[in-house]
Amino acid sequence: MYNEGKIMSKNKNEQKNNNISLGDDFLDDLLNSSDESNQVVKEEKRPVNESAENNKVVDSDSSEINSLEAKNLKELRQLAKVKGLSGYSKMKKEKLVNILSRPFGASAEEKALDEEDDLLTTSTPLKKEVLEVEEEEEEESFTAEEIMKENQEEEDEDNWILSGPPTLNDPTSVRDPVDILTQYKDERGKTIVTDKLLGSIKKRFNSISEIATLPKINELVSLAGIGEQTAQKIWKIAQQFHQMNAKTAKTLLKQKKDTNKCSTGSVALDELLGGGIEAKHLTEFFGEAGMGKTQICYTTAVMALLQKSEGGFIDFKPQSSQRPRVVWLDTESTFKSERIVEIVKNRYPNKDPDYFLDNIIYYQILSTDMLQNAIEEVFKMPDKIVLVIIDSIMSPFRFEFSHGVSELARRQNKLQEILGIIKRNMQINEPAILVTNQATTKMSMAGPISMTSVIAAGGFAVAHAVTHRIKLSKKSAGKNRDIVLRKATVVDSPYLAIGEAEFVLNEEGVSDMDKGNTRSKSTSSKVSLTVGKDIESEEDIEDDILA
Structure with a gap:
């Protein structure tokens, strides 16, 4: 007093x-x-x-x-x-x-x-x-x-309950727009998310799933007009929505069979990948320079814009607003539109190259911040994005963080943040993610003998993020010395069989050497369907930074 x-x-x-x-x-x-x-x-x-x-x-x-x-x-x-x-x-x-x-x-x-x-x-x-x-x-x-x-x-902070729509008719395949939030009310019957508040939320999020997968609610709180208590309620709604969408293993198996895939242009390579590049998964091709990483991206970008019956991801009406589109994030400034035109003219002489050029959205990436901003922007696009290409994922990181081991922690944290955004959103928006990666050398001692092996850059952060890791290398074509074969090898995958596939690069992009003979090699069913990761030691990652 x-x-x-x-x-x-x-x-x-x-x-x-x-x-x-x-x-x-x-x-x-x-x-x-x-x-x-x-x-x-x-x-x-x-x-x-x-x-x-x-x-x-x-x-x-x-x-x-x-x-x-x-x-x-x-x-x-x-x-x-x-x-x-x-x-x-x-x-x-x-x-x-x-x-x-x-x-x-x-x-x-x-x-x-x-x-x-x-x-x-x-x-x-x-x-x-x-x-x-x-x-x-x-x-x-x-x-x-x-x-x-x-x-x-x-007043409502500690005294509210959720009431909203019941379990959806088909919770396994629903696209969950944030508009559903307006159907939830508190115990007084008051709508938690008003139309004005919904407008603020839609500026940042396209679906409830995006909100539910946020590691923190800071992004919700930062939106105009959303207080911390309201953000907590919205986040709880999103969590409840996901609990309603729990699936059985049988449902997951059915979804797996129905997952869209896109051809790479090579029958042999498609067979190695279990049918092609898979939607909602991150496929990585790594190798030394000149192995064909970017050429695989060119050909897959063209194939992704075709009808499903022709090797694309989906069936669509050509003039529809939901026709497929491809996003290309170029971190090495190597993209050439002329190569797209060449592949289209040689593969599909009756198709208009302008259709393919109009539906490939190109970003030139000069820094890791630009990469993160572009990725976040891509996943907010209203277009039907079926494929996101990053060529290559590690290039901006190796350029920015090039001062030795002292920057290793910052580099890996930034890399993990970007990969986390990709993995969360590819499950929600359902595009396929195709990334290329640079190679680095791993040194190992086998007694008195020093041995080297080529591995993917990025350390554990990239290794744990990718679904399928494919190594590219060259191989002699034997009698025909004019043909240089490329070999793709499954290095790591949760379910693809260990195996190899051979292909060539020509005016059609990626193609089979003999279209009548895929020349693919696979291990027998007795071989384990998974392969252990080629683990990098801390010293190997340090060499990677300096490489």
């Missing part, structure tokens, strides 16, 4: 032999007259009138306290605003009642000002607290609507 209050006037004649009685207008005088207060001059001490009347402290009776406690948070904040109390918008109800019910009376003694600090010193604890609030934070302006909204959020 606060004791006495006092304030000095800069006019000595007004102060002489008079005590100032402080009442409800104390905060107005203190906070709204800062110019006057800062100009108060030091005065000599004068005798204190100790009459009981002047030193009387005005106590708030119990009825006044009860009256304040009966008010809700909005009304208390409005009262505090009228009285000029700074920082009221951040105070809880109990604190506001405590402050507004405190008595104010005449001070027993006035003290001098410290001219050097130019600060008003006072024995009244209330003044000190108000001044500290002013120093700690700037006063924010709030409209009546904002105060009511914040008040309602706090």
